[in-house]
Amino acid sequence: MAWRGNLSKNIKELRFLLCQSSPASSSARAFIEKNYKELKTLNPKLPILIRECSGVEPQLWLRYDLGVEKGIKLEGMTEPQISKLLESMVKAAAAFKA
Amino acid sequence: MAQAIRNAKVPPNSVNLEEARQRVFGFFRIACRSLPTVMEVYNLYDVATISQLRSTIASEIRRNDHITNPKVIDMLLFKGLEELKNVVNHSKQRHHIVGQYVIGRRGLEQQELASKEQGISNFLKDFYNSNYS
Amino acid sequence: MGLGLLASKAIRPTTRLINFQNPNNLFLRTIVSKPELRNPEPAAAQPEQPLVDLSPRTPVGGARVHFPNPDDAIEVFVDGFPVKIPKGFSVLQACEVAGVDIPRFCYHSRLSIAGNCRMCLVEVEKSPKPVASCAMPALPGMKIKTDTPVAKKAREGVMEFLLMNHPLDCPICDQGGECDLQDQSMAFGSDRGRFTEMKRSVVDKNLGPLVKTVMTRCIQCTRCVRFASEVAGVQDLGMLGRGSGEEIGTYVEKLMTSELSGNVIDICPVGALTSKPFAFKARNWELKNTETIDVTDAVGSNIRIDSRGPEVMRIVPRLNEDINEEWISDKTRFCYDGLKRQRLNDPMIRGPDGRFKPVNWREALSVVAEVAHQVKPEEIVGISGKLSDAESMIVLKDFLNRLGSNNVWGEGIGVNTNADLRSGYIMNTSIAGLEKADAFLLVGTQPRVEAAMVNARIRKTVTVNQAKVGYIGPATDFNYDNQHLGTGPQTLIDIAEGRHPFSKIISNAKHPVIIVGGGIFERKDQDAIFAAVETIAKQGNVVRSDWNGLNVLLLHAAQAAALDLGLVPQSENSLESAKFVYLMGADDTNLDKIPKDAFVVYQGHHGDKSVYRANVILPAAAFSEKEGIYENTEGCTQQTWPAVPTVGDSRDDWKIIRALSEVAEVRLPYDTIGGVRARLRTVAPNLVQIDEREPAALPSSLRPTFTQKMDPTPFGVAVENFYMTDAITRASKIMAQCSAMLLKK
Numbered sequence: 001m002a003w004r005g006n007l008s009k010n011i012k013e014l015r016f017l018l019c020q021s022s023p024a025s026s027s028a029r030a031f032i033e034k035n036y037k038e039l040k041t042l043n044p045k046l047p048i049l050i051r052e053c054s055g056v057e058p059q060l061w062l063r064y065d066l067g068v069e070k071g072i073k074l075e076g077m078t079e080p081q082i083s084k085l086l087e088s089m090v091k092a093a094a095a096f097k098a
Numbered sequence: 099m100a101q102a103i104r105n106a107k108v109p110p111n112s113v114n115l116e117e118a119r120q121r122v123f124g125f126f127r128i129a130c131r132s133l134p135t136v137m138e139v140y141n142l143y144d145v146a147t148i149s150q151l152r153s154t155i156a157s158e159i160r161r162n163d164h165i166t167n168p169k170v171i172d173m174l175l176f177k178g179l180e181e182l183k184n185v186v187n188h189s190k191q192r193h194h195i196v197g198q199y200v201i202g203r204r205g206l207e208q209q210e211l212a213s214k215e216q217g218i219s220n221f222l223k224d225f226y227n228s229n230y231s
Numbered sequence: 232m233g234l235g236l237l238a239s240k241a242i243r244p245t246t247r248l249i250n251f252q253n254p255n256n257l258f259l260r261t262i263v264s265k266p267e268l269r270n271p272e273p274a275a276a277q278p279e280q281p282l283v284d285l286s287p288r289t290p291v292g293g294a295r296v297h298f299p300n301p302d303d304a305i306e307v308f309v310d311g312f313p314v315k316i317p318k319g320f321s322v323l324q325a326c327e328v329a330g331v332d333i334p335r336f337c338y339h340s341r342l343s344i345a346g347n348c349r350m351c352l353v354e355v356e357k358s359p360k361p362v363a364s365c366a367m368p369a370l371p372g373m374k375i376k377t378d379t380p381v382a383k384k385a386r387e388g389v390m391e392f393l394l395m396n397h398p399l400d401c402p403i404c405d406q407g408g409e410c411d412l413q414d415q416s417m418a419f420g421s422d423r424g425r426f427t428e429m430k431r432s433v434v435d436k437n438l439g440p441l442v443k444t445v446m447t448r449c450i451q452c453t454r455c456v457r458f459a460s461e462v463a464g465v466q467d468l469g470m471l472g473r474g475s476g477e478e479i480g481t482y483v484e485k486l487m488t489s490e491l492s493g494n495v496i497d498i499c500p501v502g503a504l505t506s507k508p509f510a511f512k513a514r515n516w517e518l519k520n521t522e523t524i525d526v527t528d529a530v531g532s533n534i535r536i537d538s539r540g541p542e543v544m545r546i547v548p549r550l551n552e553d554i555n556e557e558w559i560s561d562k563t564r565f566c567y568d569g570l571k572r573q574r575l576n577d578p579m580i581r582g583p584d585g586r587f588k589p590v591n592w593r594e595a596l597s598v599v600a601e602v603a604h605q606v607k608p609e610e611i612v613g614i615s616g617k618l619s620d621a622e623s624m625i626v627l628k629d630f631l632n633r634l635g636s637n638n639v640w641g642e643g644i645g646v647n648t649n650a651d652l653r654s655g656y657i658m659n660t661s662i663a664g665l666e667k668a669d670a671f672l673l674v675g676t677q678p679r680v681e682a683a684m685v686n687a688r689i690r691k692t693v694t695v696n697q698a699k700v701g702y703i704g705p706a707t708d709f710n711y712d713n714q715h716l717g718t719g720p721q722t723l724i725d726i727a728e729g730r731h732p733f734s735k736i737i738s739n740a741k742h743p744v745i746i747v748g749g750g751i752f753e754r755k756d757q758d759a760i761f762a763a764v765e766t767i768a769k770q771g772n773v774v775r776s777d778w779n780g781l782n783v784l785l786l787h788a789a790q791a792a793a794l795d796l797g798l799v800p801q802s803e804n805s806l807e808s809a810k811f812v813y814l815m816g817a818d819d820t821n822l823d824k825i826p827k828d829a830f831v832v833y834q835g836h837h838g839d840k841s842v843y844r845a846n847v848i849l850p851a852a853a854f855s856e857k858e859g860i861y862e863n864t865e866g867c868t869q870q871t872w873p874a875v876p877t878v879g880d881s882r883d884d885w886k887i888i889r890a891l892s893e894v895a896e897v898r899l900p901y902d903t904i905g906g907v908r909a910r911l912r913t914v915a916p917n918l919v920q921i922d923e924r925e926p927a928a929l930p931s932s933l934r935p936t937f938t939q940k941m942d943p944t945p946f947g948v949a950v951e952n953f954y955m956t957d958a959i960t961r962a963s964k965i966m967a968q969c970s971a972m973l974l975k976k
Contacts, residue, residue, distance in 0.1 A: 012637055013797060017916055020928035032929060040651065041935040048651050049797050053916040053925050061913065067632035067897075071913060218893065221902045225890045226592050229852070229882045 010093040013063040014048045018074075019056050028058040028074050031082045062089055110172045118171040122159065125175050125182075129155050132186050140192045146200045154199045283311035288330035296328050305371040310378060322364035322375055323351055331377050334386060334415045336393075336500050337452035338365035341557065342461055345453050348393075350415065352385040353377045361385045383419070390420035396430050396475065397501070398447045405443075406502035408515040412450070433478050439486035440968040441493055441561060443510050449503035451477050455495040462558065463491040464690050464710025479503075488973045489710075490683045490953060493564040497548065497557070508565055508965050509545045513537075518544055521874035524861055525563040526618050526788035526854045527960060529749070530662070530684045531863030532559045536567070536855055536874040543567040543855055543875055553663040553924075554867065560683035561969065562954060567855075569963030573838045575850035576879020587848065592880070592890075599847055600895035602830045603811055608635025612809040615641045615798060616816025616835065617787035617957050620859025620871070621918050622907045623851075623884030624789065625796055626899065627815055629910070630888050633897040638805040641793030642817045643786060645753045646803050649934060650794040654927035655761070657791060658685075658865040659779035660744055661924055666692050668780065670740035671700040672733070674723065674764065675946035676748025676784050677707045680953040682864065685784060686710070699740075701733045704748070704946040708975070719945035720760055727766040737771035742778055745771075749786035749864075750949035759941040765932055774930050781931065784864055786949055787957070791862040795915040814841050815884060816851070818958045834887055836878075837958035850881035853959065857883050858904065860911070860918055867924035868917060 016032060018025035032050055040048060058074040060082070070089070074082055112118040133148050142151075162174055184190055224231030290296060296316070298304055303318045309329035316325045321344070326333050336348035346366035353364045356374040361381055369375075376382065394416065401407050433446040451470065456479060459468045467487055471478050481487075487495075496506050518537035525532045525546075532555035535547045546567050548559040578595035579587040603611065613631045615624045619641075628639045649655055660668065665688045678686035692698050693711040700713035703722045716722050716733055725731040737743045747764055751757050764781065767773070773780040785791055806812070806824045812831045814820070818839040825831060825844065833845035836853040854861075856877045862868050877883075882890075885907055892899045901907050911918050917925040954970040955961045 012632075015797075015914065017913075020926065029929070033933065036651075036933050037935045044937070045801060047797050047799060047801075049915075050652055050929060051795065051915045051917065052653065052928050053920065056916045059913075063632070066635050067629060069913075219898075219902070222890055222893050225882065225886055229877050229886070 010064060010096075011046065011062050011090065012065060014046060015061040015063070016048070016050045016059075017056055017061070018050070018052055018058040019054055020052045021054070024075050025058040027077055027079050027082060028060075031079045034079070035083070060085070062093075064093060110169070110176065112168040112172050115166060115168055115171075118168040118175075121175055122171065125178060126155065126159060129178075129182055132182065136185055136195070139186070139188050140195050142192075142195065142200070145196060151199060154202050157202075285312065288312065288314075291327040291330060291332045294327065305369060307369050307371070307373045307375060309375045311374075316369060320369050322353060322355070322362065322367045322369050322373070325369040325373075326353070326364065326375060326377060333364055333377060334419050335365060336411060336415075336450060337454060339454055339457075339498065342454060342457040345457065348389070348450070348452050350386060350389045350393075350419075352382060352389070354379045354381045386419040387421040390416050391424055391426075393450050394420070394424060395426045397450065398430060398432070400445070400448060400502065403511075404445075404448065404502035405505040405510055406499075410502060411500035431475055436480045437484065437486065438481070438504075439488070439492065440965065440972055441507055441565060442487060442496060443505045443507040445503055445505075446478060446480070447503075448501050449479055450501055451479065452500060453479070454498045454500070455479060455504060458495055458498050459487070459489070459492075461694075462494070462687060462690075463489040465489045486973060488975060490560050490562070490679065491558055491687065493561045494548070494558045506545065506564075508568065513539055513544045519874075521855075521872050522549055523855065523871040523874060524869045525559065526861060526871070527562050527566055527957060528560070528682050529785040529788055529790060529864040530554060530682045531788065531861055531867065531869050532563055532684055533869070534559060534563060538855075538874045541875050543570055553661065554863065554865075555684040556687075558684065558687060562683075562956070562960060562966070565965045565969070566960045566963050568965055569837075569959040569961070570853055570855060572964070573962040574853075574878045575836060575838055575842070575848055576881055577850060578880065579848040581846045592882075595847055595849060596891050596894045599832050599849075599891060603634060603895055606810040606830075609638075609805075610808065610810035611636035611638065611813070612805050612811070613639040613813040613815065614806075614817040614820055615639070615789065615793060616814070616818060617642055617789055618854060618959070619789045619793075619816050619884065620854075620857065620861055621792040621796065621911060621915075622859060622904065623815060623888065624793055624798060625911055625914060626885040626888045626907060627813070628796060628798060629899055630892045630897065631813065633892070633899070634895070637801050638809070639798050640800040641789060641798040642819055643749070643752060643790055644793060644799055645755070645757060646800050647755065647758055648752050648794070648799050649758070649761075650797055650799045652927065652929055652931050652933060653795070653866065653925075654779065654781070654929060655931035655934065656783045656785070656794045657927060658746075658782040658784060659774075659927060660782055661865045661867070661926075662688055665689060665744060666695070667778075668692055668740075668742045668744040669696050669698045670736050670743040671698055672726070672737060672743070672745045672767070673700065673702045673704070673713075674745065674747045674760075675704045675751055675949075676746055677704065677948065677950070678746070678784060679707070679709060680950040681748065681786055682784055685864075699736050701736070705948055707948075719943060720756075720763065720941050721943060723760065723763045723767070724941070727763045727770070729770065734767070734770065737767065737773070740771070742780065743771050743773050744780040744782065745773055746782045746784050748784055748946070748949060749790060750947060751783075754942065756939055756942040758937050759939040761931075761934070762936050762939075763941070765934075769932070774932065779926075779930070788861050788863070791864055791866065792860070792915075792918060795862060795918060797914070814845070815888075816958070817841060818961075834884065835958065836881065837962050839958040839961060849887050850879065851884045851887060852877045852881055856881075859884075860908075860921070862918060865924060866917070866927070868919075868921055870921050 018028040059071055060074055061069055061071045063069045130152055133151055165171055298317050304315045305318060306313055306315050307325050309326050309331055312329050314325060314329040316328055323333050333351050335351040337345045338351060344366050346363045349363060351364045352361035354361050354376045435446050436444045438444055453470060456468045456470060460466050467481050467485060468479060471480055471482060495504050518539050521536045523534060523536055525534045533549035533551040535549050536543055537545045546564050548557055550557055577589040578592055579589050580595060580598055582588050611631060611634055613627050615627055631639050662685055678689060690711045693700060701716045702713050703717050705718055726734045745764060745768060751760055768781045809829050812825055812829050814833045816835040818841050822844045831845045832847045833841050834849040834851050836851050842848060854871050855874045857873055859871050860868060889899050901910055908919055950956055952970050954966040960966045
């Protein structure tokens with residue numbers, strides 16, 4: 001999972017918006033509970049903000065350089081799908097930079 | 099001449115557009131005849147010429163040339179005559195005349211065009227104007 | 232006499248001759264009769280049962296009735312209307328549930344019962360004399376009558392007695408227009424008095440620069456005495472003497488130094504205790520009320536700003552059961568005169584001679600934009616201040632991000648702060664939830680000066696639940712019993728490892744609460760301290776599914792929102808190597824760290840400390856002049872409303888940055904405050920749910936543990952002078968007087 005360590009190279013900030021209790025966000029919640037510790041340990045300087053609010057759809061926002069942001073809806077995705085999505089975004093960002 | 103202006107009144111009862119039009123021309127004639135008095139009173143010899151002021155008055159009248167309701171034209175004439183009386187009777191001051199008639203509308207537009215380059219958004223225009231747009 | 236004589240005059244035959252002939256006729260009185268008198272029915276008509284309106288009634292003031300055991304409800308009859316009330320209610324409370332407001336002076340719902348004013352007397356069936364409804368418990372089946380002649384006569388009598396010794400001060404009394412005595416005497420008193428003797432007068436007491444006392448007006452209701460001893464926790468006031476010689480005072484010449492002393496002004500029903508700064512300034516009917524939020528501390532107390540024209544005249548609390556009940560601290564109440572001094576009202580640029588020159592907005596923004604483009608993106612730094620609202624903070628972050636800089640942070644947030652999980656920096660047990668606790672561990676926080684309303688809540692819990700309080704930090708005084716466990720992180724480690732006796736108290740408690748102070752964010756070893764606190768939490772079962780007792784007490788109004796938006800410093804020395812520094816209201820940063828050749832822009836409303844280092848000044852609006860979202864320390868989002876117009880040429884904070892972004896050619900995509908809030912929703916959606924508190928579900932134990940050395944320096948004091956903490960309070964004359972006279976030396 002080498003891509004996990006490369007997160008902070010191109011991404012400046014990672015944001016997870018999810019609901020505390022709704023079923024739509026349960027996969028997002030599970031993803032965070034399992035992977036947050038690892039992601040943070042590998043990227044201690046990267047802010048990975050997790051913001052819960054009732055009634056909000058699960059979303060993932062990535063902030064790149066110069067204030068460019070990309071937001072992806074995580075509704076209906078399972079946990080491995082979210083992981084794959086994050087990986088693809090990281091690789092895309094690296095490719096763009098290069 | 100000033101006496102004639104003071105006595106002039108616009109009766110508010112034009113029957114049709116043609117009569118209103120005649121009244122407008124009469125008003126324009128009265129205004130142009132009073133221009134030398136105005137120049138004398140406010141000392142505008144260095145600032146403007148009579149023909150400049152005449153064309154300003156004409157453009158102000160032309161600004162309303164799209165109106166067809168005789169009653170509205172009567173009302174505008176009334177206001178115009180009131181303004182003329184104020185000017186002739188020295189109720190205004192020089193800076194009013196210079197700002198309103200010598201520089202006039204064209205001058206304001208030019209100022210706006212020059213300074214702000216017109217490339218700014220409405221938000222910025224309102225921001226420069228005041229906090230409560 | 233009435234109209235009978237007039238009616239009879241109308242009935243008489245009207246000819247002038249009669250008067251002429253016999254002048255004595257004038258005094259003849261014709262007999263007037265009425266239909267009821269003509270009917271020859273037996274005079275003993277039954278007093279009919281007055282028709283009782285049985286439609287459902289709402290309780291007084293829209294209150295909600297809480298039934299702790301629903302099977303224990305009692306039914307009583309108030310004026311014939313049956314109501315269901317919980318078991319321990321008094322007669323007055325039962326009448327309130329039934330929608331009948333009984334007049335009272337000494338009774339207050341948040342204080343203990345005194346029963347000495349006797350204004351609440353009502354008639355109860357089968358009782359020989361009227362009962363004091365505030366003190367009498369309601370028994371099942373009681374029939375309470377509040378509008379009978381007995382009750383009315385009692386009220387008139389009490390009113391007459393109260394007004395006997397009350398001075399005729401209404402024209403010069405500040406309470407006129409909002410005086411309980413005035414209102415109740417109009418509603419319930421008789422129309423004339425019978426007192427012709429000399430009234431007594433009492434000498435005035437000096438209670439400090441905040442509370443003006445005219446003790447002659449006092450009606451000895453003892454509300455202030457009970458408030459001071461129960462809610463504020465200071466035993467300053469008491470009743471001296473007996474009978475008509477009773478006086479409320481401090482006996483020794485003592486000032487009221489408590490931080491809640493201003494609330495006695497609201498509590499006193501007459502004009503005996505009034506606000507000294509507000510004395511003789513305005514009458515309450517000429518003031519416009521605006522309901523907003525206070526920003527002098529992180530509690531976010533609900534206040535009402537009373538303003539007259541462009542000036543804030545006074546600040547008064549609003550009811551909010553969850554946050555501040557009905558009280559506000561002195562700092563909140565009296566900081567308003569700082570809003571009138573030292574205000575920035577024109578954009579200014581520092582000329583080459585070092586002096587400021589006022590310019591217009593066009594020039595100021597173009598200068599700032601020019602310099603911003605000349606520096607490298609890594610050298611741009613932005614710091615948002617203590618009083619900034621969420622909209623301006625997100626706009627600042629967006630703007631600086633678009634210029635390529637990542638160094639934006641909020642004042643008071645240190646380098647290693649982890650703002651990822653919300654439960655790591657808000658008060659997870661809400662302020663209202665603190666009332667359930669039975670053990671407190673305060674780590675490096677002095678709630679009395681940092682958040683006075685939270686302290687009042689802790690005191691309430693300690694008194695009611697007999698909660699145990701352990702405190703780690705420098706010696707301070709508390710107004711409740713506590714154990715001073717230690718001064719530094721070593722004590723924390725002891726408790727975490729179970730060696731300290733207090734750890735047993737935490738494990739035995741059903742609802743333990745740990746409160747970590749916001750000053751921890753400034754320390755380098757904050758991760759280690761939080762790790763130690765997490766260990767204590769795990770051992771004591773502080774964080775469970777139904778109870779989260781791990782709290783952080785933040786220090787400023789903007790801190791919670793700043794952490795929510797992710798305004799955390801990314802690197803250690805960004806400030807020391809900066810060439811362009813944007814200070815948005817940041818007055819408490821260490822200005823020495825900024826290099827001498829850096830270009831500093833200060834955007835704020837007061838000329839406080841940072842203005843002296845700035846190169847360009849952009850005047851902004853204070854909290855009473857703008858519509859802004861603030862989040863308090865428990866995570867409840869609230870909104871301020873503008874009460875007065877902005878001063879001079881100042882603009883709203885977010886508008887300045889949006890205009891600056893346009894001039895600097897990195898135009899931000901929103902134009903209105905709705906657009907800014909839509910952007911807020913994509914960053915921290917809880918900031919858009921106004922008046923809602925979003926609990927943080929994911930526990931902060933998810934944080935990875937970094938092995939960091941714990942710094943053994945003892946915890947410091949975050950707030951040294953309670954009365955002077957931010958730009959507004961430092962500019963206020965009243966606060967200066969308070970800090971000179973009322974601080975304990």
